[in-house]
Amino acid sequence: MSINIYDIAKKAGVSAATVSRVINNKPHVREETKRNILNIISSMNYTPNALARNLSTGNTLNIGFLIPDIENPFFSQLLRGLTNASERYGYNIFLYGTDDSIEKEHRFFRSVKAERLSGIIVIPIDANNAESCKRLLEFEKAGVPVVLIDRGLKNCRLNGVFSEDFNGSYAAVDCLLQEGHRRIATIKGPENSRPGNERWLGYLAALEKWNIKPEERYIRQGNFHEELAYELMHSLMEQSEPPTAIFSSNNMTSLGCLHYITEKGLILGGDISMIGFDDMDILKCMNIKLSVVDRDVYSMGWNAIELLTKRLAELSNKDKNEISCRQEIFVPTKLILRGSEKWRG
């Protein structure tokens, strides 16, 4: 096959053990021996076999990432944070696209085990899926740390990086109320998603603060996708007393709303007001002054890797047998006002 550690050893007139020490920057090697070996390594263009090393150490630097919808720009941004951070920390990323299919999600769990990944970062598809929850807890117990991002799992206490969905949503709806709106509609996220639920609770809480009863006619069950949101906008707007403002629960939903709004030629912040969750670069290009609840998505990805790194470090210091703290990180949200929240502006 390809050139191995013995070839180097032979050439250098030493044993494989010494070469191994050099490769791994271990102490107790004479400076000269080291230099010589290093030279031979580079001149023979030798690259240690990671498979063999991992097998021997029982520890890969590979981490798995399960992502439900690769084309959603939110996830792309996350992915960039993740890949950058994992490069920084020396991990390889195994990418698994689950495409919103729970079967795929489960299939990938098997892969994770087979490949002996040292950690996984998961955006679970269904917060209520007991099987996923079980499998993930098994990983944790087996010493494979799990970090959730954005979405969570019900009754499944794991590490995770989330955002302040409740606060963000509350602030957005509160803002609309301050603007004078009283008929505020929302298109909810999927019921089995933590962010969807939190944002819904934020909506309710803001209404309650202002002593306003939530009304069925202004509430729609969305699925975080554009098509449905677009349809729901029709049913929201084409009723006798339509809402004066919309709170949309994610970026795709906002697109659906905007689709309807631009199609009807409505003026944002004039004919209809709106605040969406999650910013999109595209809005700027299109000169669309949509107010949004923003958060640092890139850093969510980065934080997830750091959290994982920390957990992995704790696991390798098993000698102290510390009980490590579970951590949930909540990235703050920020309300960015661009005018679409205005009433009859």
Next chain:
Amino acid sequence: MSINIYDIAKKAGVSAATVSRVINNKPHVREETKRNILNIISSMNYTPNALARNLSTGNTLNIGFLIPDIENPFFSQLLRGLTNASERYGYNIFLYGTDDSIEKEHRFFRSVKAERLSGIIVIPIDANNAESCKRLLEFEKAGVPVVLIDRGLKNCRLNGVFSEDFNGSYAAVDCLLQEGHRRIATIKGPENSRPGNERWLGYLAALEKWNIKPEERYIRQGNFHEELAYELMHSLMEQSEPPTAIFSSNNMTSLGCLHYITEKGLILGGDISMIGFDDMDILKCMNIKLSVVDRDVYSMGWNAIELLTKRLAELSNKDKNEISCRQEIFVPTKLILRGSEKWRG
């Protein structure tokens, strides 16, 4: 550590070899023995260690994917095609985000070798980079097939999946000419990119067909990113005799153009005409009738995996020692007219 093939063997009262045969679906195992082993495997929740297997067979089912700009929706779509196809064929994807940094690209090549990936799919950053070319050819020679996507490398004959950039661009510009435009500007892609160059040649060829001389004042050097395109639009439009139509060489560039156009309140297909390369879902939502050169990006990703699969199969049939054909697949483009090409519409 975790449970291994010997544990299963002991429990089943057979040797590890027999268990191995069962795991790999090899013949010459009594049906009953097989059933029994399978039962034990599932009851003990055993998953074979892929690292050990790969080390032993010298063949991983892992393939690397180098992508320059994860947040570009074109690449997201590609990524979806790739992940779906690789799941279908049983590969794992190692994702490497190069972020347009040639150093990262080279660093990842090292990783590819260390991890003994069985193939790589690359979107090279710089078509003129000799080092990348050299490394990729080395991989090919070492039996690690390489498939390029979209972008290529100069003087580096490798397998690849591209699209009919020249034809697409030619058709777009020809269409603008048919509409009566004579002052057609273009914002070019990077000079070191194959698609950028092909699309530029298509532009020139179309002009030539109509006997029109390309004019410096209507040509700008872009970089496939939005910001620069936006700036270049200023310099294009704010001259004494501005162009009447724009041909934009990729999706991000189109965004930059649209940014300018919407900001100035220009009417697409009225005040200014335009055709872009690559469609974007977003356009529909924003009700923007941009005509585009479209291609099936998802299938480009899928095709890349299929090409790789074929090459891998050929390599394993080394006994025949066939010289396998290098393949370049060119996905067709399609001009989608939505009105923005019209003149004084």
Next chain:
DNA sequence: TTGTAGGCGTTATCAG
């Protein structure tokens, strides 16, 4: 049909 034994390329533990 099944078992034995050696090898894949490293690392790690002891000795020296």
Next chain:
DNA sequence: CTGATAACGCCTACAA
């Protein structure tokens, strides 16, 4: 500071 040698978990001739 360096070298044998035994793992790591699986596959695969070859033998039985």
